[in-house]
Amino acid sequence: MKSVLEMTAEERRAALEELRRQYQEEKDAGMKLDMSRGKPDATQLNLSMDMLQQNPYDLIFTRKGTDVRNYGELAGVDEAKELFGELLGVGPQNVFMGGQSSLALLYDLVMKAYVFGVFGGSRPWGKQEDIKFLCPVPGYDRHFLISQEFGIGMINIPLSETGPDMDLVREYVENDPSVKGIWCVPKYSNPTGCTYSAETVEAFAALKPAADDFRIFWDNAYFVHGFREQDDELVNIFEACRRHGSEDMVYEFLSTSKATFSGAGVAVLAASEANIRFLTRQISVQTLGYDKINQLRHVKYFKNVDGLMEHMKKQADYLRPKFDLALAVLEDELGKSGAGTWTNPNGGYFISFDGLPGTAKRTVELCAEAGLKITPAGSCFPYGKDPEDKNIRLCPSYPSLKKLYQGMKLFCTCEKLAALETLTTE
Amino acid sequence: MKSVLEMTAEERRAALEELRRQYQEEKDAGMKLDMSRGKPDATQLNLSMDMLQQNPYDLIFTRKGTDVRNYGELAGVDEAKELFGELLGVGPQNVFMGGQSSLALLYDLVMKAYVFGVFGGSRPWGKQEDIKFLCPVPGYDRHFLISQEFGIGMINIPLSETGPDMDLVREYVENDPSVKGIWCVPKYSNPTGCTYSAETVEAFAALKPAADDFRIFWDNAYFVHGFREQDDELVNIFEACRRHGSEDMVYEFLSTSKATFSGAGVAVLAASEANIRFLTRQISVQTLGYDKINQLRHVKYFKNVDGLMEHMKKQADYLRPKFDLALAVLEDELGKSGAGTWTNPNGGYFISFDGLPGTAKRTVELCAEAGLKITPAGSCFPYGKDPEDKNIRLCPSYPSLKKLYQGMKLFCTCEKLAALETLTTE
Numbered sequence A, B: 001m002k003s004v005l006e007m008t009a010e011e012r013r014a015a016l017e018e019l020r021r022q023y024q025e026e027k028d029a030g031m032k033l034d035m036s037r038g039k040p041d042a043t044q045l046n047l048s049m050d051m052l053q054q055n056p057y058d059l060i061f062t063r064k065g066t067d068v069r070n071y072g073e074l075a076g077v078d079e080a081k082e083l084f085g086e087l088l089g090v091g092p093q094n095v096f097m098g099g100q101s102s103l104a105l106l107y108d109l110v111m112k113a114y115v116f117g118v119f120g121g122s123r124p125w126g127k128q129e130d131i132k133f134l135c136p137v138p139g140y141d142r143h144f145l146i147s148q149e150f151g152i153g154m155i156n157i158p159l160s161e162t163g164p165d166m167d168l169v170r171e172y173v174e175n176d177p178s179v180k181g182i183w184c185v186p187k188y189s190n191p192t193g194c195t196y197s198a199e200t201v202e203a204f205a206a207l208k209p210a211a212d213d214f215r216i217f218w219d220n221a222y223f224v225h226g227f228r229e230q231d232d233e234l235v236n237i238f239e240a241c242r243r244h245g246s247e248d249m250v251y252e253f254l255s256t257s258k259a260t261f262s263g264a265g266v267a268v269l270a271a272s273e274a275n276i277r278f279l280t281r282q283i284s285v286q287t288l289g290y291d292k293i294n295q296l297r298h299v300k301y302f303k304n305v306d307g308l309m310e311h312m313k314k315q316a317d318y319l320r321p322k323f324d325l326a327l328a329v330l331e332d333e334l335g336k337s338g339a340g341t342w343t344n345p346n347g348g349y350f351i352s353f354d355g356l357p358g359t360a361k362r363t364v365e366l367c368a369e370a371g372l373k374i375t376p377a378g379s380c381f382p383y384g385k386d387p388e389d390k391n392i393r394l395c396p397s398y399p400s401l402k403k404l405y406q407g408m409k410l411f412c413t414c415e416k417l418a419a420l421e422t423l424t425t426e
Helices: A009-028 A042-046 A078-088 A102-115 A141-149 A166-175 A198-205 A237-244 A273-283 A292-302 A305-334 A360-369 A401-423 B009-028 B042-046 B078-088 B102-115 B141-149 B166-175 B198-205 B237-244 B273-283 B292-302 B305-334 B360-369 B401-423
Strands: A033-035 A095-097 A132-137 A153-160 A179-184 A215-219 A250-255 A267-270 A340-342 A351-355 A372-374 A391-394 B033-035 B095-097 B132-137 B153-160 B179-184 B215-219 B250-255 B267-270 B340-342 B351-355 B372-374 B391-394
Touching: A009 A401, A033 A401, A042 A305, A078 A095, A078 A250, A078 A267, A078 A292, A078 A305, A095 A273, A102 A141, A102 A179, A102 A215, A102 A250, A102 A267, A102 A273, A102 B102, A132 A141, A132 A166, A141 A153, A141 A179, A153 A166, A166 A179, A166 A198, A198 A237, A237 A250, A292 A305, A305 A340, A305 A351, A305 A401, A351 A401, A360 A372, A360 A391, A360 A401, A372 A391, A372 A401, A391 A401, B009 B401, B033 B401, B042 B305, B078 B095, B078 B250, B078 B267, B078 B292, B078 B305, B095 B273, B102 B141, B102 B179, B102 B215, B102 B250, B102 B267, B102 B273, B132 B141, B132 B166, B141 B153, B141 B179, B153 B166, B166 B179, B166 B198, B198 B237, B237 B250, B292 B305, B305 B340, B305 B351, B305 B401, B351 B401, B360 B372, B360 B391, B360 B401, B372 B391, B372 B401, B391 B401
Parallel strands: A033 A372, A132 A153, A132 A179, A179 A215, A215 A250, B033 B372, B132 B153, B132 B179, B179 B215, B215 B250
Antiparallel strands: A095 A267, A250 A267, A340 A351, A351 A391, B095 B267, B250 B267, B340 B351, B351 B391
């Protein structure tokens, strides 16, 4: 198809008519597909079944003899703290093993900051007026929902290939004491797939916040989720922070939700020793400990960081063809159409698609009418409001290759249709 | 030993000397025993190992075909909601499967009430001045710690064989809108082992709170933990509430921490449909779901309520001899001493001991000096303050029978010693 931007009015009308016919045809095929979330499929989940096949009698005692079936070891078993600490480049004393959902863990830390305040802070966030979070966009909808739930204001920060606009971040953080945090997915960002550059990480570590209770929520959800030969490199933020004496400013999160089981993995918090001590005291009021059998199950299965990376290679080999296929359909259908651009990530779970301004909602609507559920337009922005209504998050991980092909074809039809509709005055 | 209360001053001095000699002897034996918490021992935990031996491929799909390894089913899998609903006498729509720790669940609901308010409430607890919880005493230390952490005031309510003093509860709840909740362990209460009578439950259901955001925290931790032939009967509070139209007032909690694994069980919330809907919406911001593999693991192992009760019978058979032994030593050593009284529960994990006023701290101190760690005196009261300094919680579940015997003997020595010390003016 010729670029929609270069068509004459006449050509646009003809193309629109042809696309409508094509759309009706695809619609009549009666698709029923949910591509709205970055979920693994059953075959990918099967890759981790050996973890559950381990002899349970081998999963009772830690190296130092603690019975993991009983209460205790609030911060997690040593073996788990060591493994995930090594992976993230911090010591075991910087790790807290927090349940099975990193989302629940970061919600919990927002809650604790809101009600009780953070280590070194003078007052709880909830006792201060009009507090705000910076939100690199497009970003992860569930981060923004947490801010919204707590009534925390949100400020959009443009995100580029190298990370958030750090001049803007610095201006806000260093001058406005009501800015209390920033949501970051520093590697294979959700949804753009970008990885923050060394300069960006350095700029984060060098921040001198106006607030005494500012925290960077460094959600490293896709740290080990590269799926191409070329893995993006992310600088260890704690190393950078050590040079600036700013370790207390960062909460880093990781989970195995997309390494083993989305509903039954382990979640990890990495933070300064002062933060870990402070939070462990707070969490000791909340629970006697998280599921340590599951911690030991993970550690004994992975064995070490190499074993974990080996396991992730299997995941990568399974995911890569899905991304290759989705990208090939986009290139084939939209490459010369002028109707949109998209990211080509080396890892993560998403492709971020930008159509013409004012077309995203319409595209999602057209998809839905034809039986394809994709992430709602605007989801990657605070309050669900994409100022240009152009961004769409694509999630190729869940459907089979065959269904993914059909789904991506339909998406492209809808997208071109929406583009032509906005360009055509009928 | 003759009752310490009936001894002459001379007899007391002689008895004290003899006890000091005996204490020194036991101290020299070099005991090292921790009896401070109601934990199962390794053999008791072994009773549940078959649950972990199930074929993991049988634990993938729910009856309706949901893959439990993936995201989703926030409120829990149907099978689990049905099983625990049936156990508690409520429908599956009244159940939320919330992680692996009921303590974490009830902390979370206090937090949500504090920050966001409860269903039907006009304002968050945290936006109101001087809010309070009623605390039946002696009670569970970790409940009181949660109140304390949130800065919620605590009011002691005397607890008898039939439950809290309901006249006092009614007076507070119906006249003081700053009273927002009450901590209850209605069956085999921690630590006294009492079970609330039918009249008590009825009185709870009939409460007409002054506050529009009052909640009963009905922590049914020991509901299936009878260990004698005679199991106490607890009336279903939701049935009583239905007659009074007060279902929204109750949050009921249960967990399998002492049915399967203390660190890796499942936790249950039972509540009105309105509460469950309200809370599920709130929790949807927090996580994509709790560990559903573990839910299915539990349900497939128990099979049904009968299977669960059968499993609990094994636990009971293992625990009963420990309680019998501890009670026999108490009777033998202190039965005629006049130095204390204690409870003889049909279930639960504790014996509540009342010494002479002013002796509890000293008893705990004497035990510690001889190598026996017991629950700190005052633990069963808000702020750790037992107004009479007489209550001690005994936990016979963790030590082996042999160690338990030694520990109980030492406890009795220390207790008599403390009693004689207060009665003797040297």
